Amino acid sequence: MKKLTFLLFLAFGFSFANTTNPISQDVQVGDELVINVQKADKFNHVDFPRLNFIVKRGGLANYNSVDGKVVVVKNVTTNSQGNTQVTLEPKNGRKFFGFLNTVEADFTKALNSGEISKK
Template sequence: MKKLVYLLLFACSVSFASTQLNNDYNNNDPEVGDILKISTPKNLSFKHIDFPRLNFIAKRGGLPNYKSVYEELVVVKKVTDNNGDTVVTLERKDGKKFFGYLKQVTANYTQSIDTGELVKIKS
């Protein structure tokens, strides 16, 4: 009888844990209109947000420094699935251009959230 009770408790806890994982995953999916904040990267450059290299920014006449995008609020304009990775297209919330010439940039959503390059503000 004890074995049956333990088996029942184990089965209930496993099924409860699997439903919790599925609900958390669905809440983390990006949607069009989500507001995100670009935070400072751990290295000197961004790895998962597709900003141009500094020499291309200088050639276009912009200030070759990533500090102008730190703590900037961005809005998700498009969400696509690229070989299992979630790729989002971002625009600045204030409507200005990144570095004076880029209207939109793309980012790998899951990796940039995990590394802290992007922080979700609200839906």
Template sequence: MKKIYLLLLLVSGFTFANNTQPLESIQNDPKVGDVLVINSTSNIKYNHIDFPQLNIIAKKGNIANYKSVHGKRVVVKEVVNNENGHTKVLLENEDNTKFFGVVKHVEANYTKALTSGEMSKVNP
């Protein structure tokens, strides 16, 4: 009976070790045209999405907070892979409006923004 358990453990170990590509990279490959949602953060500002600073938004005549982007659907327009292993994406509003009435496109670190919860993927 011990041999059967040992054999079962060995076979299941080989099954999981056979995966050559990590699951994280399979799920996190962005493509142009992917739709994402910007989530609200517990922090005051976004660390991995490069929105304009609040004082710039206020100087342009808009309300200086990030609440207008909470729950906003964005589309990936460009994907850039760095040599560091980080993936940068260029985001645009799904309805082609400007963020805060100021900028048309925003750059984000895709992998860090997903893991921190600043962005999430929309299920098709």
């Protein structure tokens, strides 16, 4: 009987130990996030313009200016597929690349891929 009780406690302990807390996906207007540049130097889930468009508008052809930039969530929407879309604005009030006031991002995918992180 002691062995059976021990095995039950052990089984329940392992089942609760394997439960991991996923990254908190709750985002509200006013939350602060940090933009992280990936090694491929390309954003898949944050809708920054392509590098050639940035050059045409007078900016430098790299994303280093947004690396580590703190942004504020201005709008949160959920689309028909259940993805959370957010509108991001720089916290310091400056524009992205000198001409963009806000950018859109798929919050869930960008957070999971590491393009943005919570501050």
